[in-house]
Amino acid sequence: xTHALQPGAESASAAGTRxxxxxxxxxxxxVLEPDEISRAxxxxxxxxxxxxxGGADVVxxxxxxxxxxxxxxxxxxxxxxxxxxxxxxxxxxxxYRDDLRLRPARKLGHTAVPSSGIDGKTVxxxxxxxxxxxxxxxxxxxxxxxxxxxxxxxxxxxxxxxRELPIRADYVGKNLPTSQRELVQVLLxxxxxxxxxxxxxxxxxxxxxxxxxxx
Amino acid sequence: MKRHLISAADLSRDDALLILDTAEELAQVADxxxxxxxxxxxxxxxxxxxxxxxxxxxxxxxxAKRLSADVINFSAKGSSVAKGESLKDTALTLEAMGSDAVVxxxxxSGAPHRLAGWVRGSVVNAGDGTHEHPTQALLDAFTMRRxxxxxxxxxxxxxxxxxxxxxxxxxxLLLHTLGAEVTLVAPPTLxxxxxxxxxxxxxxxLSGTLPKSDVVMMLRVQAERMSAAYFPTVRxxxxxxxxxxxxxxxxxxxxxxxxxxxxxxxxxxAAEVADSPRSTIVEQVANGVSVRMxxxxxxxxxxxxxxxxxxxxxxxxxxxxxxxxxx
Numbered sequence: 197x198t199h200a201l202q203p204g205a206e207s208a209s210a211a212g213t214r215x216x217x218x219x220x221x222x223x224x225x226x227v228l229e230p231d232e233i234s235r236a237x238x239x240x241x242x243x244x245x246x247x248x249x250g251g252a253d254v255v256x257x258x259x260x261x262x263x264x265x266x267x268x269x270x271x272x273x274x275x276x277x278x279x280x281x282x283x284x285x286x287x288x289x290x291x292y293r294d295d296l297r298l299r300p301a302r303k304l305g306h307t308a309v310p311s312s313g314i315d316g317k318t319v320x321x322x323x324x325x326x327x328x329x330x331x332x333x334x335x336x337x338x339x340x341x342x343x344x345x346x347x348x349x350x351x352x353x354x355x356x357x358x359r360e361l362p363i364r365a366d367y368v369g370k371n372l373p374t375s376q377r378e379l380v381q382v383l384l385x386x387x388x389x390x391x392x393x394x395x396x397x398x399x400x401x402x403x404x405x406x407x408x409x410x411x
Numbered sequence: 412m413k414r415h416l417i418s419a420a421d422l423s424r425d426d427a428l429l430i431l432d433t434a435e436e437l438a439q440v441a442d443x444x445x446x447x448x449x450x451x452x453x454x455x456x457x458x459x460x461x462x463x464x465x466x467x468x469x470x471x472x473x474x475a476k477r478l479s480a481d482v483i484n485f486s487a488k489g490s491s492v493a494k495g496e497s498l499k500d501t502a503l504t505l506e507a508m509g510s511d512a513v514v515x516x517x518x519x520s521g522a523p524h525r526l527a528g529w530v531r532g533s534v535v536n537a538g539d540g541t542h543e544h545p546t547q548a549l550l551d552a553f554t555m556r557r558x559x560x561x562x563x564x565x566x567x568x569x570x571x572x573x574x575x576x577x578x579x580x581x582x583x584l585l586l587h588t589l590g591a592e593v594t595l596v597a598p599p600t601l602x603x604x605x606x607x608x609x610x611x612x613x614x615x616x617l618s619g620t621l622p623k624s625d626v627v628m629m630l631r632v633q634a635e636r637m638s639a640a641y642f643p644t645v646r647x648x649x650x651x652x653x654x655x656x657x658x659x660x661x662x663x664x665x666x667x668x669x670x671x672x673x674x675x676x677x678x679x680x681a682a683e684v685a686d687s688p689r690s691t692i693v694e695q696v697a698n699g700v701s702v703r704m705x706x707x708x709x710x711x712x713x714x715x716x717x718x719x720x721x722x723x724x725x726x727x728x729x730x731x732x733x734x735x736x737x738x
Binding site: 296307342 | 443
């Protein structure tokens with residue numbers, strides 16, 4: 197949950213539309229270290245190149261919050277491997293969620309589609325955690341309102357299982373079997389000051405921090 | 412701010428910035444091939460207009476439709492109001508038909524406030540008498556922030572018929588909340604008695620104020636509300652308080668000229684000023700749709716009032732979060 201805007205900041209968007217940093221889950225177990233995250237992304241980048249004919253016409257769209265820096269990192273890695281930069285943007289799915297009526301209205305994330313557009317491109321959606329699949333369902337709806345990609349693929353850093361919709365990822369950083377009582381938290385340097393994937397038990401008192409990463 | 416948007420004074424700084432930031436994202440929808448979001452599917456918004464209006468009604472209608480809400484338009488002319496139905500009965504009738512929000516414009520100040528006590532849905536004030544017009548103030552603030560990059564510390568001069576202007580009152584309250592310095596310029600007869608209690612400066616000298624203004628907002632001379640002789644002639648008003656090209660040259664280079672519309676060209680604003688690149692009058696209309704989308708989204712989309720929750724963090728939110736974690 198993105199809480200109050202930072203005091204003193206004129207605008208959250210001017211400040212980069214970032215929620216407050218998440219602190220690591222107390223008592224959580226680190227399952228991916230920074231270098232493991234980096235290696236997983238490198239592998240995903242290579243897989244994307246294999247499956248898309250060298251990354252021609254690939255557009256990376258990250259789902260806020262933490263899909264966005266992941267998409268940017270993948271774009272950098274694609275450029276390093278193939279020497280061809282892949283445009284990276286962000287796709288906010290808040291307005292397409294199916295649980296809007298279950299909780300107070302949310303603050304919107306930022307949508308920035310690369311200027312090349314998505315018509316006829318291969319769009320790779322990027323998110324941190326794949327869980328119920330509902331976020332991806334919303335993202336597919338959001339995409340179809342923006343244009344008509346040739347193909348849509350999904351890359352996630354962590355797949356924790358427990359799908360509620362018929363959705364699967366094309367590229368997975370790490371498959372992480374979890375119980376539904378557990379929380380999976382992804383921390384990234386860009387948003388949280390450090391890279392880590394942490395699994396912990398849901399703390400009954402203060403669930404707010406990890407909700408973002410657990411959906 | 413609670414379930415309703417009645418007055419700009421109800422908005423905390425965080426609430427107002429949340430609306431502006433949300434509007435900033437929603438403004439992108441206007442540039443897309445499909446200018447529609449599914450967010451308010453199945454919700455009904457009633458436009459209850461007891462006073463003539465073009466841009467506000469159409470703007471609210473466009474905003475609600477872009478969010479996929481159903482819109483019912485009601486104007487007092489040609490309805491049962493002409494047969495003597497009271498506001499309360501009309502409101503209850505509309506609610507029985509399943510409205511989730513009522514957007515009301517009414518010639519009586521305070522009508523939206525009364526209405527909020529009668530209906531279960533949200534009430535949005537779209538202008539009540541000479542009281543307030545909060546979405547206009549929000550879209551004006553939004554326009555200033557887009558053009559000038561900030562609101563905090565801006566020097567805003569509001570010129571003209573402050574006495575009858577709900578736009579001026581809402582703007583003074585909102586801009587003060589957002590940290591701008593507001594100066595009202597008007598003939599003494601067109602200032603409210605209690606203006607000294609407003610969080611703003613007052614001046615009678617337009618030419619002297621313009622060089623110190625980042626924004627100048629011209630108000631319409633509201634002939635329909637003028638029941639007495641507030642100034643000798645239109646020509647004299649125009650000479651002293653109208654904005655022509657010569658006066659506009661006194662403004663700093665970056666300054667913008669705003670007008671809530673509809674304009675009386677040649678009275679409070681000269682045609683060459685209204686059509687100059689400094690004028691934001693057409694932008695204001697486009698921004699109005701984005702801001703009203705943001706207001707409707709924040710009031711209607713969630714289980715509870717978003718603004719209240721994000722401003723203060725209500726316990727209800729925590730429960731919803733717990734529910735989501737469990738899911």
